[in-house]
Amino acid sequence: MVESIGFRIYKRLPVFCQNVVFSLKGLQNHHERYNRYFHNYLSWLRESEWWSGEEIYKYQNEKLRHIVAYAYENIPFYKRWFDEHGIRPNQIKTQEDLNKLPILTKQTVRDNQDELISHQYKKRQLLRRLTSGTTGTALTIYAIREATAFQWAIWWRHRARFGFNIGDSHLSFGARIAVPVTQKRPPFWRQNLMARQTYISTYHMTHKNLPVIVDWINKHDFDFYAGYPSAIYVLANFLSENNMHLLHRPKCIICGSEALLPTFERCIREVLGVPVTEQYGMAEFAGNMAKCECGKFHLDFECCCVEAIPMSSASDGYAKLIFTGWGNPAMPFIRYDVGDYAVQSKQVCRCGRESICFDSVDGRIEDYIRTPDGRMAIGMNQVFEYAPGAKEIQIYQGRLEEIEVRVVPGRNYTMQDEQALLLELRQRVGNEINIKFVLVDHIPRTSSGKFRAVVSGLTGQSEGEEELKERIER
Ligand SMILES: [Zn+2]
Structure with missing residues (x-):
């Protein structure tokens, strides 16, 4: 719309x-x-969330073996990717074997988008959606109807808990x-x-x-x-x-x-x-987690497995999340670095669910753009999808009257991308703010290597915004 x-x-x-x-x-x-698959998935999910740790592990490994073999057979990118790294699908038997594979970055996905679609489906029959681009790189995702229903069933299971x-x-x-x-x-x-x-x-x-x-x-x-x-x-x-x-x-x-x-x-x-609760998901459907009644994030293990890789610089227990998801066979993500971090729980949750759980997930943290009429404009990264020619984009606000759009242009970047961005930005911040475009070679990361899609240099922020800043900088 x-x-x-x-x-x-x-x-x-x-x-x-x-x-x-x-x-x-x-x-x-x-x-x-909410098609015919949805209701079946939802009732199954309401049972499976109570499986034992052993059952969960066994189920995940089965699904993992299947998706790895399937991807090698049906998806040109994975065939080439595995061959290049000298990996045969039957070497991946359990989640512990995943580290034999290289990590799939957003940039790699972006460079190989069409090759990541399974031969089993025709592109025009698939549902198309765009990622929000919180990490500055918007991706086009193709999904089968059943996958969309599965994902929504997972989200409604979370709501059903409440x-x-x-x-x-x-x-x-x-x-x-x-x-x-x-x-x-x-x-x-x-x-x-x-x-x-x-x-x-x-x-x-x-x-x-x-x-x-x-x-x-x-x-x-x-x-x-x-x-x-x-x-x-x-x-x-x-x-x-x-x-x-x-x-x-x-x-x-x-x-x-x-x-x-x-x-x-x-x-x-x-x-x-x-009560306040939250869920963590992504358009890629590589993984998902949702909080239980006790406030812990449980992995929605029915659609994915996760590797939590500790960061050498982090003393606060934060680990990088690498997901492998099998919920969408049209475009599965294997060892995908989504760009988010989390602290894994040390104990089994009191709620009785034995799926892997996390105390906190530190993803999708962005600054806000302030407008002269007192608004906090959120989700500004959503405009990135309108400029497919751009490799990376960052929005910076140094003073109230102006925002700077920093663009790393891709080979196909044209004035059309810039005009589309401008139009979408105007829709969100109105006409009282100056919008300046700057082409750059690269966009620097924070000290911990995170990309920030929106950066505010304004002072006089509220307590919440100060906290946001500290967490982003970490
Ligand atoms: Zn729990």
């Missing part, structure tokens, strides 16, 4: 029609996600533009009637608009809130600063898409007075 031409038409429609378009898109999503089912009403805080940023008056929300989902435009959560937004929220009763924790934090912080309360509290807050910082979590929990 945010594709330029489509969005230009959408923008001109009256709100009622935008809600119809939004619901139609919801209907399409509904068919892609008592929710499909069809429960929810308010989503996301970085998608459902309401044009140029729109100055409410409504700043759109409805997907199919999923009983209301989507609130986080780009409109300004000091000026928040009273209207709170007033509107108070006229509704949502079962749960979902989405970007930083946006839910903006709401909670506003309520707290103005000594306001919600008339109908949701039963739970389900965070995703970016890391939930402890400061944000504390504020949301205290102000809204409800």
